[in-house]
Amino acid sequence: MTDNTRPTDSPAQQRAAATTAAALPVPCPGVDPLTSILPDEPLLMMGAGPVPIPDAVAKANSVVINHLGDTMARVIDQVKSMARYVFQTRSNWVLGVAGPGSAAMEMAVSNLAWPGTRVLSIVNGFFSGRMAEMARRVGAEVTTLDVADREIVSLDALAQVIERTRPEVVTVVHGETSNTVWNRQLQDIVRIAKASGALVVVDAVCTLSTMPLEMDAWGIDVVITGGQKGLSSIPGVSLIAFSDAAWERVRTRTVPNTHWCLDAMLAENFWHNAGYHYTAPVSGVLALHEALRLVCTETLEKRFARHQRCSLALQSGVTALGLQLYTPEACRLNSVVGIALPAGVTPRDVCNHISQQYQVEIAGSFGLPIVRIGQMGEQCREHHLFRTVHALGRTMCDLGANVDLPAGVAALEESLSAAGRR
Template identity: 65%
Template structure:
């Protein structure tokens, strides 16, 4: 008996008439140029694509702050870039030390276990950064070949601000350093070469303000030499860095590349280069500080110690008697603003990445968030928060935001 044709709703009936303002922990709003580029399809092995790949690598070297030739794209989310780093640098018996202070740093450890790595976890309390003396002791005890760390742990809104010191200790111990920079790359300084970080991974959908599903990894020459010395092919064919290099460095076939996503990534990187990293870092620091001060002026409490808070994703403690899931549902349903819940912590998270860091987005989000909290019964002073946001943004200048 033939299968009946299903009745499928159109996108018009599935999507809201007014798009949500994406102010959570990612994905983020994308600029019009990026959206337009994502609508174009070209030959993945043609001359135009080869030129685009070269430009993506050149711009990415600036954003990663590396002279390494080993810039490779990944047809997948930031987690696929994480997995490419692990599946190529770790094999059965490789000793791995994973600094874990949240969900995503723990994902590194899980990935390493799945490819046979001998993994030791250095647990750090949520909301805190790793103690360098404890790290040095763990390095001496474990003697790992690979160290993994999240530069920005979005799940707990924690900023491992001393990545340079982490890498220095790892280098002294003869260890390669792999860093997750999905929410920090282009939002806060990360000097890959100067800090001696061997692999930095990022996704398109957060700091870079591109689309989800196309990511980047930058590898040092040391990391590439280890990849070339791998005793056997990695278990994941699509994530084999040497196969990927055939496309990214020799315009040869690996698989059909996500050409539209690469074009979008090209435009996102181009916008970063036009803005310059210095201005972009200042914009993110100024906007995030302004939003944090505004949240506190409303009478709410920020999560985590001030010296370990991310600029790119801020956490707000939920007042007693308020359901964090209801906060996210209410602000989306009534005010058309999307923020994020958490991974077990009683916080909600507001993103401050790329296009999120614009004054008009901040004011709309603050009003929606404060109104939501008031609607749900929390005692907040929304006018005081709005006034503080205005004062703080004036200090950095609206042009910068």
């Protein structure tokens, strides 16, 4: 071991130096700066999230303030007010979550379910299955209503399984990003579940602010979302809203919550009483504030119209290339567009090539033979669409697939122009 002492050091200094050296048996690593790791040209994030963020959000995310000060309390108050507009709820029980959308999902499940709770999970993809697994892990008695790939649940089958199992909680995903299925009958699903006395939890991670969802009018009890998709904020700070009925179940539960950080009653102390729960991700909350402010400035009506216009134009461009959309139109999710790949072309090949050669990032999907392109928040800009369709077409050509690139770009232009004339 290297002798770090010097002859001029006092005996105490020599002992301290020897002790320090002995306490550091692992050498300091040599690492590369981010500038040598990140690509020279920033990637255009057009996958299933995270999405590009506006400058105001990026600037807010660089600020650190006291998480328990008066300034933070004012920010939190405005975040809750704007979130109520985006959720379309008058509920008082709006909370932030220091974690991804899945953490908000787990907060919903772990606060409403405990050992013996009867839970029905409508499962038509990866993320709806995740809610069922979360319920199992807290000891709930979980029944799954499994739906075939690229289909939506039968309301008759739903009514039958609810009659048979009498669930206390029903979970459902509004937009299943894994296979790009839109549960367009959400209002009917909620109505049937509520008629039996169940509370309904809805995952709106990719749909909130991208398409209509009205928590109060539709009778939903819990809505969860992540910041990094439709809201165009950063990953890692999410939102959840409880109805009065759901909050009453949380408040009166007699079984302790197994999750300390995700205990909604403890979280309330920060989000409603300006008190301590844990050190909040203040920069992320500030970023979320700015993201919500931009949604409110645009208004939900205009935002919904922009998302639909851009997504339909993207779909027109993709089909004109000669590629097939994965999900039937009747239940196709606009927020994330799934594209079936030709034989011999793999999702990994496409995603790697389009990223490395054209600096556009898209996504595969949990073993399905598809790639996915997001249409959420800042992804829904015309210049992003032209770059993405061109890059996708060029990638397919480079990989040997037979596509018509000029036709794809022309169809994209025609769809956007036609939407502008209406």
